[in-house]
Amino acid sequence: MTKDRVILGEGCIYSADSSETGLNNNVLVCGSSGCGKTMSVSEPRLLETRESSVIATVTKRRIVNKYKELFLQRGYDVQDLDFVNPERGNIGYDPLRFVRNCQDITFLAESIVKANPRKDNSTADPYWDEAAVSLLSAEIAYVLMPDEDATFADVLEMHDGMDFKERNSRIETSYDSRFERLEKEDPGSFAVSCWKSFHLLPIKTASCVFGTLNTTIDTIFAPQLREMMAMKNKVDFEKLASRKTILFITSSPVNPALNCFINMFYGHVFKQLFEFAENRPDGTLPLPVHVLCDDFATGGRILNFAEYISIFREKKISVTPLVQSESQLESMYGPSDTTTIINNCDSYLYMGGMDLMTARNISQRLNAPLDEVLYMPLGQEVLFRRGQRPVVTGRYNVREHDTYRRITETYEKEVRGGTEEQRVRPR
Numbered sequence: 001m002t003k004d005r006v007i008l009g010e011g012c013i014y015s016a017d018s019s020e021t022g023l024n025n026n027v028l029v030c031g032s033s034g035c036g037k038t039m040s041v042s043e044p045r046l047l048e049t050r051e052s053s054v055i056a057t058v059t060k061r062r063i064v065n066k067y068k069e070l071f072l073q074r075g076y077d078v079q080d081l082d083f084v085n086p087e088r089g090n091i092g093y094d095p096l097r098f099v100r101n102c103q104d105i106t107f108l109a110e111s112i113v114k115a116n117p118r119k120d121n122s123t124a125d126p127y128w129d130e131a132a133v134s135l136l137s138a139e140i141a142y143v144l145m146p147d148e149d150a151t152f153a154d155v156l157e158m159h160d161g162m163d164f165k166e167r168n169s170r171i172e173t174s175y176d177s178r179f180e181r182l183e184k185e186d187p188g189s190f191a192v193s194c195w196k197s198f199h200l201l202p203i204k205t206a207s208c209v210f211g212t213l214n215t216t217i218d219t220i221f222a223p224q225l226r227e228m229m230a231m232k233n234k235v236d237f238e239k240l241a242s243r244k245t246i247l248f249i250t251s252s253p254v255n256p257a258l259n260c261f262i263n264m265f266y267g268h269v270f271k272q273l274f275e276f277a278e279n280r281p282d283g284t285l286p287l288p289v290h291v292l293c294d295d296f297a298t299g300g301r302i303l304n305f306a307e308y309i310s311i312f313r314e315k316k317i318s319v320t321p322l323v324q325s326e327s328q329l330e331s332m333y334g335p336s337d338t339t340t341i342i343n344n345c346d347s348y349l350y351m352g353g354m355d356l357m358t359a360r361n362i363s364q365r366l367n368a369p370l371d372e373v374l375y376m377p378l379g380q381e382v383l384f385r386r387g388q389r390p391v392v393t394g395r396y397n398v399r400e401h402d403t404y405r406r407i408t409e410t411y412e413k414e415v416r417g418g419t420e421e422q423r424v425r426p427r
Helices: 037-047 061-073 102-113 126-144 152-160 176-185 190-199 203-220 223-229 256-278 305-309 326-343 356-366 370-374 402-424
Strands: 005-009 012-015 027-030 053-058 077-082 164-167 170-173 245-250 289-293 317-323 347-350 380-385 391-394
Touching (some): 005 380, 027 037, 037 053, 037 061, 037 317, 053 061, 061 077, 102 203, 102 256, 126 152, 152 203, 170 203, 256 305, 256 317, 326 356
Parallel strands (some): 027 347, 053 245, 053 289, 077 245, 289 317
Antiparallel strands (some): 005 012, 164 170, 380 391
16 A cells, blocks of 8 residues: 655655654645745645545646546545635535534634634724624524524525614614514523624624624625535535545635635634544544645634644644745734744745745754845755754656656646637537
C-alpha cells in the first residue's frame, strides 16, 4: 500500500503519517500572490493523497476537472461543492443540518455574525454582536421547532419577513404574536429566551442590532447560496471521515463575501469532525482528514480556529492554511491567535514576499540578514520543520511528477476536444 506523502520543495518529501514523523501534519504556507502556492504545494498534496480524506478549496475549476478522475480511480467518493455556481457541483451545504441542540444554535449564529469581513478592523462594542447572535438564535430555534427538515433558507426567509416599530418606547415586531403564543405553550423555550434578549432592548439599540444582522446576512448569503441549501444531496462530515472522500470547494478569487461564507463553513467542518471523533471509542476519526485552505486569511475568521488547531493531531485532523503574509494572518486573527496558529504548524513553508513583518520573523528563525530574506530569489523557499534545521531550497516542480504529467495530458486533450467539438457543433 502506497502511503500519503507531503511534498514541500525540492528534496523535501515526507511521510504524512504523524506516528512515523512524530510531527503533526499542519503546514503553514506563506508567500505573496503568484509565488506558486497552488502548483508547488496544493497540487502535489492532491497527487500524493491515496488513503486519507481531503477537503480542498480551489479558485480555479480546472483543478476540480483535472483531478476528479484521478480520485475516482483511487476509489474515492468525489464531492463537488461549488459556492460560485452551485449547479455545477454535485452536493450542497446547509448549516442548519448540523444543529442538534441549543449550543449548536448559538455556535451557528455566532459563526455567522462574527464572519462578517467588515468587522475585521471594527472597534465597536462586542455587545452589538452578542445581541445580534441572540436575535439570529431565536429565529433559528423558532424555525426548527415545527420542522426538523427546515433549511437555513427558511431562517433567512423568516428574517427577511421581520419588521418592527416603536410603541410606547418599546419594540413591536411582526413576530410578537408568534413568540407570545410559543411562550404560553413552552415558557422555557430556547427560542423565547433568545427572543426576549432582543425584544427587551430600547428601540434605538434594537434598530442598530437589527441593522447589524441585516448587513451581515446581505453580505454573506447571496441568492445562489440560498439555492444551494435546497439541494437534495448535502455534505455529510461523518461519511467524509469514514470512507475515502475528496471534497472540492470552489471559491471566487474576486468575491470576498464568498470567502467569508466558506470560512463560516470551515468553522462547521472543524466542529463537526472534532465532535465526531470525540464520540468514538478511541477519540479519533476513522480516517485522517486533511484540509487545504487556499486564501485562508482573505475571508472572515474561522470561529475557534486557534483552539481547534491545538488539538487537531490527536483527532487525526490536519490543515494547510495558505496565506500571503503573517501580517495578513494577524489582521484577521490578532497577534495572540496568530502566534497560536503558527506554533501549532510543525511545518512552515516561506515562499517569499515583500511583507516586512514576515521577512523579519523569517530572518530571525533562519538566523540570516533581513535583506537576504526580503530579496530572496524567485523560486527559492525556506522550510522550517520542528526539531530540524531550516532548509533553503527551491520550489517543487510539479511538472516533473509522473502522475501530474499524465493527468495534465489527458485533461488538455479533453479540453482541446471539447473546444473542437464546440467549433463544429451546428447552431
